[in-house]
Structures are given as structure tokens and as C-alpha cells.
Ligand code: HEC
């Protein structure tokens with residue numbers, strides 16, 4: 001073999017030597033372009049589909065709704081992930097038959113109600129990777145924002161109609177049914193005698209309510 005291992009081939013018929021690699025590159029190039037286009041087309045579509053109901057986190061809502069955010073931040077629900085930590089609410093846990101020294105922050109039977117969008121696109125995964133989705137956030141009550149925040153609902157079209165926004169996933173106004181997704185007897189803290197006065201609870205636990213500037217219809 002010669003130094004570079006190719007040289008002897010130069011002695012082949014020059015036309016053939018030049019043709020084969022040239023044609024080969026063209027085919028390879030064509031295949032690569034087609035595959036790239038196909039991949040782009042397919043992933044772009046699946047992404048758009050998934051993005052329809054993507055959770056975006058309360059930080060996105062804060063940009064346009066700072067007053068609701070500041071008020072919500074102080075509620076028990078906003079901070080309801082922390083009660084899963086060991087030592088928190090020890091007396092209440094004992095009464096509910098739970099171990100107060102146990103760490104429930106990674107317990108799959110607690111997380112769905114003490115975080116937002118668990119197991120869903122953009123939703124809570126773990127306290128380490130998605131701390132902004134811990135607790136009951138805006139989207140637990142108003143629906144995943146990926147489909148409406150900044151698109152149907154935007155600063156340059158503040159007069160959008162509620163039914164239009166609802167079509168893209170906004171939950172408004174949230175009804176008692178929305179609260180009942182979590183406020184039900186699957187919670188170890190909710191017994192048979194549990195009462196849920198919706199009007200009273202909205203005042204007590206959601207956020208301060210402000211008059212909107214525009215009429216959106218219901
Ligand atoms: C780019 C700005 C923007 C973002 C981001 C945004 N909103 Fe809005 N939102 C608006 C505007 C503008 C209005 C209408 C305000 C008015 O009439 O005073 C509105 C109204 C609303 C309403 C009342 C709807 C109705 O039909 O009456 C709700 C509920 C709401 N937003 C929730 C959210 C939530 C939850 C998020 C985060 C997922 C969010 N918004 C993100 C701009 C935004």
C-alpha cells in the first residue's frame with residue numbers, strides 16, 4: 001500500500017474515477033436534504049400540536065398581570081408545595097394519619113394537587129427541575145397559557161372576547177368544578193364532613209380581584 005492508501009487508484013480509468021465519487025456525493029447530498037426537510041416538517045408540526053396546551057408558568061402571567069400575581073403569591077395555595085416537606089404542618093399530618101417526619105415532596109400521590117400541570121407538557125416535573133410550577137399557580141385555575149397567553153390574549157388586542165380565548169384554552173371564569181379537581185376526598189385532609197362554599201373560598205383563597213379595563217363578554 002502506498003502512503004495514503006488511495007494513490008494506486010489514480011491509475012484507473014480517469015473518467016470512471018471522477019464520475020463515481022461525484023455522483024455519490026450528489027445522491028448523498030440529496031438524501032440529506034430530503035431527510036432534513038422531512039424531520040423539520042414533522043417536528044415542526046408535532047411541536048405546534050403539543051404547544052397548544054403547554055404550561056408556561058406564573059412568571060409569564062406576571063408580565064401582564066402584576067397585581068393579580070402579587071396578591072396570589074401570598075395565598076396558601078401559591079405556597080402549597082411547601083407543606084409536603086418533612087416537619088411542616090406536623091400536627092395536621094398526624095391527625096390525617098400521615099407521618100409528619102416523612103418527605104412527601106417526591107410522592108406521586110400528593111404532587112398532582114400540590115403543584116401545577118404535573119405530568120403534562122410544560123407542567124411540574126420535580127421541585128429541582130421545575131420549581132416555578134410548584135404549588136397551585138395561575139394555570140391550575142385558568143388553564144395552560146401556551147395556547148392563549150400572548151396570542152389571543154395580548155397587549156395589542158386587549159379587547160379580545162372571552163369565548164374566543166376560551167376556545168384556545170383559557171378557563172374563565174373558573175367554576176366550582178375547577179376547584180373540585182383538587183378539593184375532593186382524594187385528599188387525606190378532606191373528610192366526609194367537608195364543606196366547600198365556592199363564593200366564600202374564591203374570596204379567601206384565589207387572589208384579589210380587579211376591575212378589568214375592557215368588556216370581554218362571558
Ligand atoms: C402579553 C400580555 C398578557 C399575558 C402574557 C397574559 N395576559 Fe391575561 N390578559 C391580558 C390582557 C390585555 C387582558 C385584558 C385586560 C383588561 O381588559 O383590562 C387579559 C385578561 C385576562 C383574564 C380575564 C379574561 C376575560 O375574558 O375577562 C384572565 C383570567 C387572564 N388574563 C389570565 C391570564 C393568565 C392565567 C396568564 C398566564 C398564563 C395571562 N393572563 C397572561 C394580557 C396578558
Ligand code: HEC
Nearest residue numbers: 083084089092104109110113181182183184186187188189
Ligand atoms: C386530591 C388532591 C389532593 C391530594 C392527592 C393531596 N392533597 Fe393535600 N390538600 C389538598 C387540598 C384541597 C387541601 C386544602 C384543604 C382545605 O383546607 O380546604 C390540602 C391540604 C393539605 C395540607 C394542609 C393541611 C392544613 O390543615 O393546613 C397538607 C399538609 C397536605 N395537604 C399534605 C398532603 C400530602 C402529604 C399528600 C399526599 C400524601 C396530599 N396532601 C395529597 C389536596 C390534595
Ligand code: HEC
Nearest residue numbers: 076077080083113114136140174178179182201202204205
Ligand atoms: C391544583 C389543585 C387545586 C385547585 C385546582 C384548587 N385548589 Fe384550593 N387548595 C389546594 C391545596 C393543595 C390547598 C392547601 C394549601 C395549603 O394549606 O398549603 C388549597 C387551599 C385552598 C384554600 C385555603 C384553605 C383555607 O381553609 O383557608 C382556599 C380558600 C382554596 N384552596 C380555594 C380554592 C378555590 C376557590 C379554587 C377554585 C377556583 C381552588 N381552591 C382550586 C389545591 C387546589
Ligand code: HEC
Nearest residue numbers: 061065068069072136137138141173174202206208209210
Ligand atoms: C385558585 C384559583 C385561581 C388561581 C390560582 C388564580 N386565579 Fe385568577 N381568577 C380566579 C377566579 C375564581 C377569578 C374570578 C372569576 C370571576 O370573576 O368570576 C379570577 C379572575 C382573574 C382575572 C380577571 C380580573 C380579576 O382580577 O378578577 C385575571 C386577570 C386573573 N384571574 C389572572 C390570574 C393570574 C395572573 C394568576 C396567577 C398569578 C391567577 N389569576 C391565579 C381563580 C384563580
